[in-house]
Amino acid sequence: MYQVKCYPEVWPLHVPLRLAGERRSDITVIVVELEKNGIKATGEAAPQARFAESEESVLAQIGSLLPQLQQGISRQELQTRLPAGAARNAIDSALWQWERAQSSTPAMPAIMNTARCIHIDTPEAMASSASALWQHGFDRLRIRLDEHLISERLIAIRAAVPEATLFVDAMESWSADGLAARCQLLADLQVQVLIQPLPVGKDAALSHFIHPLPIAADASCRSREQLPALQSCYDMVVITLDKAGGLTEALALAEAAHQQGLKVLAGCSLGTSRAMRAALPLAQVADEIDLDGASWLAADCEPSVTVRDGKVYF
Numbered sequence: 001m002y003q004v005k006c007y008p009e010v011w012p013l014h015v016p017l018r019l020a021g022e023r024r025s026d027i028t029v030i031v032v033e034l035e036k037n038g039i040k041a042t043g044e045a046a047p048q049a050r051f052a053e054s055e056e057s058v059l060a061q062i063g064s065l066l067p068q069l070q071q072g073i074s075r076q077e078l079q080t081r082l083p084a085g086a087a088r089n090a091i092d093s094a095l096w097q098w099e100r101a102q103s104s105t106p107a108m109p110a111i112m113n114t115a116r117c118i119h120i121d122t123p124e125a126m127a128s129s130a131s132a133l134w135q136h137g138f139d140r141l142r143i144r145l146d147e148h149l150i151s152e153r154l155i156a157i158r159a160a161v162p163e164a165t166l167f168v169d170a171m172e173s174w175s176a177d178g179l180a181a182r183c184q185l186l187a188d189l190q191v192q193v194l195i196q197p198l199p200v201g202k203d204a205a206l207s208h209f210i211h212p213l214p215i216a217a218d219a220s221c222r223s224r225e226q227l228p229a230l231q232s233c234y235d236m237v238v239i240t241l242d243k244a245g246g247l248t249e250a251l252a253l254a255e256a257a258h259q260q261g262l263k264v265l266a267g268c269s270l271g272t273s274r275a276m277r278a279a280l281p282l283a284q285v286a287d288e289i290d291l292d293g294a295s296w297l298a299a300d301c302e303p304s305v306t307v308r309d310g311k312v313y314f
Helices: 055-064 066-071 075-081 086-102 123-135 150-160 179-188 224-230 247-259 273-278
Strands: 003-019 022-036 039-045 111-113 116-118 140-144 165-169 191-195 215-217 236-239 263-266 306-308 311-313
Touching (some): 003 055, 003 066, 039 273, 055 066, 055 086, 086 247, 116 123, 123 140, 123 150, 150 165, 150 179, 179 191, 247 263
Parallel strands (some): 116 140, 140 165, 236 263
Antiparallel strands (some): 003 022, 022 039, 111 311, 306 311
């Protein structure tokens, strides 16, 4: 029998950010604790407003499985009991950690290159952030954009960091009209990848669309079932544990994507180092990683994951 605890935690950000259409100074994560045979394991997930998740809905989903959790649900059974999302991720992450704790193989430290996010702001502020990150060793930058000031922001950023590798994340904010011209602008500015330019459900506009740079699916790809319909539209998929519903599905999705010739970017939500450590096995099989989520917090759990000099240190 597992002893199970589930509760929310609030973590302040070191600088307010524009998240889900509003300025936020903190984030809420949901934590699941499992304890059995003197071993405690913890999983964490961040509710995703984009997928109609809230603190209350995630806690309710986890609560609906409390008897099965106490009896010892397997990761495989969990996949059939909850849909992809934060609730399944919190439980799945705790189960993975408990299984690792049973293993006699010690955890090995890892150092990996990571991108850093630049959140939406004025062109001048975003260029200044890019320059500061470049000076601190970050040569891979994920630029979040909406439909406003696209050329102004990108031109300012590229002027500030002419040699940086840029990933542009449009966050579903663009439309098919004018997409070809915007893609050409990004190609002219030597942007490496364009992430989720169109809203979910509008992916067909990308089918056989001749584009001068790779395009990655993010919100459009949560599980393996969606891959066949996306193959003709995208060159890469962004995988996060919260979106996929845990490491179990995330690893299976990454394998399926590679089999279909798609590259993989291992991403993350904002969260503590618990969430970043949980994503390490995914990062190890990804082509690119963006695991800087804990670096935006004013405080972090221990042991913490460090992001510095263009790398994440596990």
